[in-house]
Amino acid sequence: MPDADVDPSTLLQIGEVADRVGLSLRTVRYYEEQGLLAPETRTSGGFRLYAEEQVHRLALIKQMKPIGFTLQEMRELLDARDTARDDAAAPTARRAARRQLADYATSAAERVAKMRRQLEQSEGLADALRAESRGAERTT
């Protein structure tokens, strides 16, 4: 699977990518600055050009955000993912990377659970506010 080195006709500019994923241009550039993703290539004039792979990568990143991963954690995760997928990497390294991914998966699940609990708390908030808006005097 030589992957054909990416079809140049399907490359997207940053605006298209940002639109599809739902992030701002600023954010996409910032992620690049932080080493989370690099455009596939650039035009001779300097415009960033992205392939589908990077769009997926950004979507992944966007999923990590709401559960509180820092950009540094995301970078580590993505690095591990890259290593785990890299056929040319040493088997030892790939195994280590897969373990890391498994750990991150666990961590992600825990964070989701934690956020769910907080959300439940915050639901009570909406109710409490509605109650107060109707004039509550409960001193409990």
Place this chain on the structure above:
Amino acid sequence: MPDADVDPSTLLQIGEVADRVGLSLRTVRYYEEQGLLAPETRTSGGFRLYAEEQVHRLALIKQMKPIGFTLQEMRELLDARDTARDDAAAPTARRAARRQLADYATSAAERVAKMRRQLEQSEGLADALRAESRGAERTT
């Protein structure tokens, strides 16, 4: 209901309060700096002393955080709440404050719903990571 001007024997120091609510000292002080809550009083030496009311107030604030209220929004909400509860406030003002609270309640509910949707997205993440950790090559 003169409220007895707060029982001095039950006043808490900032550490106790932070522990109970689950916030750092820094955060509690910062919220005060931003006008979200003031200690009931202070010792002659300058130690902040809080009554139950402020503990509840902090708990309220903590509930607003996970759904993305900014500190400014929280301050507005709390101000409205204070006005709505203030027997000495003008009836017109109190009515306006109650409407505000109702609006915030709606907003809070919407935010909860929105976050719930994002969380669902992030659940897929954990599964995807686990899959990759076992070595996936699925190209969509």
Place this chain on the structure above:
DNA sequence: TCAACTGTTACGATGCGTAAATGTGC
């Protein structure tokens, strides 16, 4: 008097928003 707690001040990190001035692509 000592340990634990608290006070203020200030600098730093994160994660972008928001210009401003300029160049690129079609």
Place this chain on the structure above:
DNA sequence: AGCACATTTACGCATCGTAACAGTTG
């Protein structure tokens, strides 16, 4: 030639974390 889109640089803001150093409490 024009107009949308992109580039870099840079300053700003929110929300605390983290010293550092001094004072308070019991």
